[in-house]
Amino acid sequence: MSKKNWLQTIAAGLVLMLFSTFLYTANKLYFIEGPLQDSMRNTKSITERQPDDRIKIIKIDDKSLKEIGKFPWDRSVYAAAIEKLENAGVAAIGLDVVMAEPSKNSDDDKKLADVLAAYDNIIMPVQINYPAKQLEAGQLIPERIDYPSPNLTTDKQRMAHVNVFVDKDGKARKLPVGLPDENNNMILAFSAALINLVLPEEEQVRWDDVSEQWMRGSKVIPTSGKHQVATEFYSVPRQEIDANTGYETISFVDVLNKDIPFPEGTIALIGPYVTGMLDEYPTPVSSVKMFGIEIHANMIQTLLENKFYKESGKAASIAIIFIISLLSIFLFERFKGRIATFVFLGFLVLYALLWFSLYFFVSILTPLIYPVFAMVTIYIWSIVSHYLAERKERGRVTGIFGRFVAKSVVDELLQSGEDVKLGGSRKDITLIFVDIRGFTPMSEKLEPEQVIQVLNEYLDVCTKAIFKFNGTLDKFMGDGVMAMFGAPIEFDNHPEMAVRSAIEMKGQADILEQKLIRDYGIGVKFGLGINSGPAVVGNIGSEGLRLDYTAIGDTVNLSARLESNAKPGQILISEHTYARVKDIFRIEPVGEIKVKGKEKPVMVYEVMGEL
Template sequence: MGKKKWLKTVAVGLLIAILSTYFYTVTVSGLFYFVEGPLQDTLRKAKSEDERQPDDRIKIVKIDEKSLAAIGKFPWDRKVYAQLIEKLEQSGAAAIGIDVVLAEPSKDPADDKALADVVAKYSNVILPIQINYPSKQQQAGELIPERIDYPASTLTTNKGQMAHINVFVDKDGKARKLPVGLPDEKGQYIPAFSVALANMVLGKDEKVRRDEATGKWLRGSETIPTNDRNQATTEFFTTPRQEADASTGYELLSVIDVLNSSKPLPLEGSIVLVGPFVTAMQDEYPTPISSVKMFGIEIHANMIQTLLESKFYKDMSKPAGVAAILVMALLAIYLFERYKGKAALFIFIGLFVVYGIIWLLLYTVGSTFAPLVYPQFALVAIYVWSIVSHYLDERKERNRVTGIFGRFVSKSVVDELLQSGEDVKLGGSRKDITLIFVDIRGFTPMSERLEPEQVIQVLNEYLDVCTKAIFKFNGTLDKFIGDGVMAMFGAPIEFDNHPEMAVRAAIEMKSQANILEQKLIDTYGIGVKFGLGINSGPAVVGNIGSEGLRLDYTAIGDTVNLSARLESNAKPGQILISEQTYARVKDLFNIVSIGEIKVKGKEKPVAVYEVLGHLS
């Protein structure tokens, strides 16, 4: 393979790799997130029920239609939450999270005081912070809040008992990741609702925290894989409550049932989340595991279990993802340039499947989502380029061969031969053809009188006349023999009227030679003429020579020899044809018999005819 072609291939391949890398890194989720995300979702939905077993320590106390009907329209008096917390604490709850924004003071200060006293009494109660962001940040990855809704100042909540309840969705609107912490107005990080509640049951050495020196989020000594928005992938252990039965989801209690309970509930050591469980309260999100939306309180519950189990499905780091793209691209460049056709197709399918298997293994064994679309985009693009490149190279080679072959046969013969799809093979086959041998009479005396450069110029003009006449009538130029020419008609493409075409070509040569002769006489004072011999019959036609070094497409046999003998016996300006040719064209041209002549290689004299021209 030529160095120039290699450089071109490598350049195009690297350009595709760079383009694929750009698509992969242009945003947090990549340009093809709408393909990559659903593929990851498919894997996550394929988990078994055993793998999805919900943690029975997590309970949800729902603000449902039943509670709204009994307690009244929302928002409720703060005393309701105070009473609810007391009931839950009496039942032994380890942590209680209220997923209801309480940013505005109550109309009745006594309500706020009742809730404030309860929250101050129990340090395991978490109240929500809602962080509001502008529709667009100034720079990608920025998290600068527009407004933060803290619990009302009248609730006098301790900072350690507040956590954010924000749920971010991906570009396709689905909630796949939850921010474990978000910065406030001063850049201080507010832990997620799920983080604050999980920390209340995790051991001292297992708690979730942020390393201020590195900016990483840790669970004990283990790094939590987060993106540049501090989001960790949420593992979903339950489907939305509308789809699940009592045995597959977190235990649900209605607020009104808790309030009306006369004795402690079985909540010892539980993490209890209180939040909306009705669509009208507009706290639900699409998730990757179901077409039905999931309530925000359910998403927080799933994130708590993710933190408790330290079960994080992480995205491969960007440098590693870029490396995967480059390795795939370089491998594709090498293999597709080396192999073509079916081999390249099998390699393409193989690489596609093998990378898919590696992607699955990284997910199942390493809990890692590697980029899938982007390396395979590079693979497909390079494969398509290789097909186009090889096609263009073949077209170029075809045009080159056509150009070379076109110097030996007419364009119409070249086109027909290429369209036939027949291979040119070593060896020959027996064909019925017509041969012409042409020789310049008087060339030797002329070459003695002219300068070498002039001789070459005159010879080229005569050979040009011969070549054009041969091609005009679909002949094949076999070879130049000194100041002579050998041509055949009827091969490689067969024509039924090849004797007629050969004779017409001979007449054309004679006519043009007369014009050229007058030009030479005027220029140099000397002229030359053609002597032509034509014979028709069977001959072996094909590629003869050394297969590894040089081949000649030519004809051999007695038919060829007789044609050459007729040419040697032709006088200047004379066209001699054999009896075999005469029998096929006698009614088409003005032909006269000149009797029999003795030719070398023949025991008996042969009948010879002279073509005078076209019939008048």
């Protein structure tokens, strides 16, 4: 490849690389990236998705609403349910029902307040409300925070936010471990506050003011700018428990009316489990929305297992895009055609394996679609650039080869895709030999520059006539021309095309002769010989250096002998050609003539013109 083409390729590749980087930094392909990463991550086995049997969902469901009554319920109902759970030995209780306003019945509030004061393992919900748009990107300045009513509790150590954030495509993939309040103090997430009730102090979730990082014990929780960490999903929405999957769900009314045993260390979540209560979100694990209480259950297990998947940083992600792009530029320029396709597919599979390896073995989520987008666009560009280069080269070859054969012949040869090889094959063809009569006397009278000009004009007449009828220009021989018809592309009517070409030459030569007489006072004519028959046609010469596409054999020799016997302006043809065109042209017999190389005289005819 030329230096210019290399520079063009590198420039185009760099532009595509920078464009892919822009798409990544602007997160323009989130609607593809998110679902792709979801499909990659949702490959856990049933064993890997084993739910923690300590997590129980106490659901406010249709059954409970039917027996207890319409929502909202009296707060004494929650007090009674919490008492039953405490008596059953539940380690932590989370109530995901916002109670920001005092009850109309103060006694109702007091019953729940007494229960909350009696036990230190109950987490109440805080709802943080944000404006539709922050002043700056990434800000988390609350517009209003709905704390539990002071009539119930004022202990902020027993409060946690229940906010669920969704990505740009509307799906909840991450949960904020904590969020800043109006004084920029951190409010723990509902899930984080609950696991802190069952973990030793040295393993609990906390915010480190010095490093400004969220910690789970001594391990950093890899949160995003909005304090979010990727949630691992161990259940699908509204999944009933079976032998292997799903968190156990218990109707709220059953907790009130039955004595249900719970395993040691149970974390009980109380929350809405009906669509009408508007606490459900799309997630990557199902097309069915997941209730908020289910999302919190999955987040609790994510935090308990202390296995977090960290997204590669922006710098590392851009570096990946750059490396993939540069390798793509090199590989797709080096390899072409089918090999390039295999290289592309192999490269694609290799990156997918790398992505999986980083995900499963070192818990890092790298960009998926953006490096692939760079790879695909550079591959497509390489195909286009190679195609354009081949078209350019094809045009160059066509231009060169087109000086020897007709354009239609060139196109057909190129479309065949056959290589040019040393050797030949036997073909039935027609040969024309043309010579300028009177050229030597003319060259003695004219200046050399004028001779060359006249010769070129005559040879141009011959060439155009040959190409007009799909002939192949074999060679120029001084002031003569050799051409063949029927090779390399076979035509059944090659004798007819050869004769028509000869008639065209004769007619154009007559016009040119008048011009020469007018300019120089001298004119010349053509003598033409035509013969048809078998000949060996192919490439002769040096395969490594130069090849000459030509025809050899007795058919060729006889055509040359006929030309040497032709008078000025005469078209002589052999009996072999005559037999094939006698019904197409006006032809008169000349008689038998003795030619060199033949023991017996040969019958010769003269073409007079069209019928």
